[in-house]
Amino acid sequence: MHREESSLDLGTIKIHKNVIASIASLAATEIDGVRKIGKDFKMGLWELIGKKSYSSIKVLIDKNDEVRVELPLVVKYNYNVPEVANKVQENVRNALEKMTNLTVRNINVAVQGIEKDDSSGRHD
Numbered sequence: 001m002h003r004e005e006s007s008l009d010l011g012t013i014k015i016h017k018n019v020i021a022s023i024a025s026l027a028a029t030e031i032d033g034v035r036k037i038g039k040d041f042k043m044g045l046w047e048l049i050g051k052k053s054y055s056s057i058k059v060l061i062d063k064n065d066e067v068r069v070e071l072p073l074v075v076k077y078n079y080n081v082p083e084v085a086n087k088v089q090e091n092v093r094n095a096l097e098k099m100t101n102l103t104v105r106n107i108n109v110a111v112q113g114i115e116k117d118d119s120s121g122r123h124d
Contacts, residue, residue, distance in 0.1 A: 015100055021057040024069050024107075027095035031087045033079035038072025038112035066105035067096065073109055077116045085109040 025037050039056050058070040069092060075084050089107045096104050 015102070017059040017061070020059045020067060020069070020096065020100065020102070023095050023099055024057055024059075024071055024092045027092045028071055028073065028088045031084060031091055033076050033084035034088060035074040035076045035115045035117065038074055038110070062105070064103075066103045068106040068108070069096075069104070070108045070110065072112045074113045074115050075111055077114050081111055081114075085111060 028034055028037060037056060056072050060068040060070075062068070071088065071092065073085065073088065075081050088109055092107050093104045096102060
């Protein structure tokens with residue numbers, strides 16, 4: 001298992017990469033203009049059998065305990081793509097630093113597509 005680990009006077013705290021991916025996913029979807037987190041083939045298979053998976057979000061922890069996150073996104077139609085991606089990076093960084101006290105090195109956003117929102121409202 002891949003875990004981020006720190007030692008305290010009372011013992012060890014371990015944060016699994018899946019927790020980091022989950023925080024990143026939730027923080028990204030808080031941003032107006034994000035339609036959903038992108039998928040890869042493996043993630044689609046997990047959803048078919050009813051399991052929640054964050055496998056499309058890649059979390060890497062280097063030897064200096066710095067975190068790198070690769071986050072695929074689908075942006076809502078009619079939103080400024082770079083603006084949405086920048087807001088996602090900021091929100092994910094803030095959430096990870098606040099909730100885990102880890103040093104976030106990079107948050108790479110890969111926009112996989114554009115989709116129309118289900119609502120009838122239009123955002124210019």
